[in-house]
Amino acid sequence: MKNYVRGALAALLVGSVGAAAQAADLPSHKAPPPPLPPAFTWTGLYGGVNIGYAFGASSQETGGLGYLNGGVFAPAAPLGSAWTTGQNLQGVVGGGQLGYNYQFNPWLVLGAEADIQAADIGSHGNAVVGIADALGPHIQSVNSAKKVDWFGTVRGRVGFTLPSMPNLMVYGTGGFAYGQVVQNAGFADNFIGTTVSSLGHGYYDNTRVGWAAGGGLEWSPSMFPSWSLKAEYLYVDLGSTRANSVPLNGGTPALIGVTTPLFAATQNSPTRFHTVRAGINWHFDPFAVVAPSSTSGALPSVKGPPPAFVDSYQPFQVRLKVAGVIPLDGHGTVYDSGAGTLAAGLGSIGVRSGLTGANGVIAGASTNTSTAIIPMLDVAYYLNKNWAIEAICCVAPHHIQGTGTIASDFARAWLFPPSVMLQYHVTNFGAFQPYLGVGVNFTTFWNTRVNNDVWGIPMAPGSFLSTLGVPAVLSTFQYATVAPSWGVVGQAGFDYMLNDHWGLNLDVKYIGLHPMVHSTVISFAPQAPAAGAIFIPVKVSLPINPIVISAGLTYRFGGSLLSPLF
Incomplete structure (x- = not known):
């Protein structure tokens, strides 16, 4: 009996030592490393708001006045004149933008952006021309007003980043511009020493098209990677408008037997201005594929089919x-x-x-x-x-x-x-x-x-x-x-x-x-x-x-x- 017990204990001791040795040969199991945070990318859709200020490009308006008939001075009509009027558009702008970026590599980002802006941009100008001819002295004048009610752009963007600062982008932009432009012009010719005065009015109100170009900086804070702040300069050119005169009293009697001259006048006005604005964007990518998590505890795969549609x-x-x-x-x-x-x-x-x-x-x-x-x-x-x-x-x-x-x-x-x-x-x-x-x-x-x-x-x-x-x-x-x-x-x-x-x-x-x-x-x-x-x-x-x-x-x-x- 004693021999039997001793044999069992010996076998148990040998088995324990063998199991320990075998366990020492098994590979070690460690917890998977924590997943790395995703690298920052500009790829995706974005939308936001902006506010800024517009100021003129020191443009010059040009115009002139000529007569259809001389009225009381017929058959000899005054010669008319030409003038230049200074223009300085300025005012507050604000609106929203929507765009898409695609980051091709760590330093190049290409994208497109559309924006629409409410505007309170306006200017006033006037010019006075004195004429002395065979018919006597008379003074021709124009009072011009220009206003941009709203404008928008559709532009491409080319951005550059540094691998060491991926959340800061410098970009250039340019493309199509459009906007509502209103031009008013009042014309007059006063004959000195008489009560004869010819008046006219010109008006233009339509949507103009042109181009826009500029550039800016955009920065996404590290703690809020879905948001970015931007500062942007944009030059907008909506072309020129023309206000032609409508006679207000030409051909009507000013005195008994005296008829006011009937003239035609015009005012050409360019619509060009700079804008400086600041804005905020929210970035999102509805087309991004979310990698499925692993049920075995291993790291998730970066490849694989997109998740199935769930109608929740x-x-x-x-x-x-x-x-x-x-x-x-x-x-x-x-x-x-x-x-x-x-x-x-x-x-x-x-x-x-x-x-x-x-x-x-x-x-x-x-x-x-x-x-x-x-x-x-x-x-x-x-x-x-x-x-x-x-x-x-x-x-x-x-x-x-x-x-x-x-x-x-x-x-x-x-x-x-x-x-x-x-x-x-x-x-x-x-x-x-x-x-x-x-x-x-x-x-x-x-x-x-x-x-x-x-x-x-x-x-x-x-x-x-x-x-x-x-x-x-x-x-x-x-x-x-x-x-x-x-x-x-x-x-x-x-x-x-x-x-x-x-x-x-x-x-x-x-x-x-x-x-x-x-x-x-x-x-x-x-x-x-x-x-x-x-x-x-x-x-x-x-x-x-x-x-x-x-x-x-x-x-x-x-x-x-x-x-x-x-």
């Missing part, structure tokens, strides 16, 4: 898009609001010309409404994965073009058309998610202004004015206002979700928009100067009813914050 509930949604606004109708009916009144014994120009019918509609008069390309922001809340409430916000510039008997560039206005929609989203097709929506729109109009074009109202044969030998009456719009409008909105579109949060969007909307435009026309007949100026109130019933086609990015978030309401 995300209650909040923001879309940033570019939209085209296309009026389906835009052809207005013009009414003569003064058809029942008498002015200066002549009555309504529309009635006296034979163009206004018994219903007050001016025959042959209509309007067209322009298209527009605008940025658009949509914000939505999902009651559940299918039903959502969406608010749509944008601003759009339009101009109204008169046709027929009011053939003129009538007026321009900015539209603010917020809409609220109820939507149903179909989620049975995975990443492809179509939807339908219906809602209501309320459109207000602001910064409405007329363009001061002059056109001729023809006289119908046999009308009162035609019997007086007046072939046409010269007219221009004095002002315009547009009443707010309510309407229904129909919507159809789809999102294609790239992952749980990011997607691409395409959307089509129909907006019922039918405002009423009120204006006043100033008319005068050169063949009957004694009649003076005649004011005609008009109104335009303007069905616009646009189709809005938009495309852009969708971002959904907040799934960890709220549960579906239903």
Whole structure:
């Protein structure tokens, strides 16, 4: 028995020593090293805001004045003159930008950026020219004003970084520029020693195109790698505008037997300015592939397929898009609001010309409404994965073009058309998610202004004015206002979700928009100067009813914050 116990203990001791020796030969298992932080990169989308100051390029405006007839001085007319006026545009600018960068290597970054800026840029200038000729001394003068209401650019960017400072980029930029430019010019010629004075006015208001170039610095703080600060210089050239004179009193009597001369004048004005601005950007990359984590404890692989699409509930949604606004109708009916009144014994120009019918509609008069390309922001809340409430916000510039008997560039206005929609989203097709929506729109109009074009109202044969030998009456719009409008909105579109949060969007909307435009026309007949100026109130019933086609990015978030309401 003792021998048996001793043998068992010996075997146990030998086995323990052998196991220890074998364990000493096994490889050592260590915990995996912590993952390295990702290297900083400029690649990805970004968007942000900026504010700055614009100042002029010490430009010079040029103009001149010449006479169509000499009035009381006929047949010899004054010689006219030419002048130069200083211009110094300046004012505050501010807006937003959206762009994309791609970093090719540690020192080269290429990208593209689009921005839109609200602007309060303006200048004033004047010039006076004294002339003494055979007709005596007279003084010609011009008072010029220039204003840039807004502008935008679409530019390429070339950036350079250092491997030792990857979060600091120096870049150059250049490309296409566009903006709304308004030019006003008042002209006068005063004959010294007399009461004779000729007056004129020139006006230009349109969207101009040109180019922009500059450069800047952009820096991303190490503790906030998704954000960056930038300082930028940009030179903008929107070309030149020309304001041609509209005679205000040429050919009308100043004294008994004395007729003021009728002149033509012009003012050419370049639109060039520098901008210095500072901004902040938020960087994101919806197309980045997130490496899946390893379940075995090993380091994650930097390669592999992208994660599968997961259709989780995300209650909040923001879309940033570019939209085209296309009026389906835009052809207005013009009414003569003064058809029942008498002015200066002549009555309504529309009635006296034979163009206004018994219903007050001016025959042959209509309007067209322009298209527009605008940025658009949509914000939505999902009651559940299918039903959502969406608010749509944008601003759009339009101009109204008169046709027929009011053939003129009538007026321009900015539209603010917020809409609220109820939507149903179909989620049975995975990443492809179509939807339908219906809602209501309320459109207000602001910064409405007329363009001061002059056109001729023809006289119908046999009308009162035609019997007086007046072939046409010269007219221009004095002002315009547009009443707010309510309407229904129909919507159809789809999102294609790239992952749980990011997607691409395409959307089509129909907006019922039918405002009423009120204006006043100033008319005068050169063949009957004694009649003076005649004011005609008009109104335009303007069905616009646009189709809005938009495309852009969708971002959904907040799934960890709220549960579906239903």
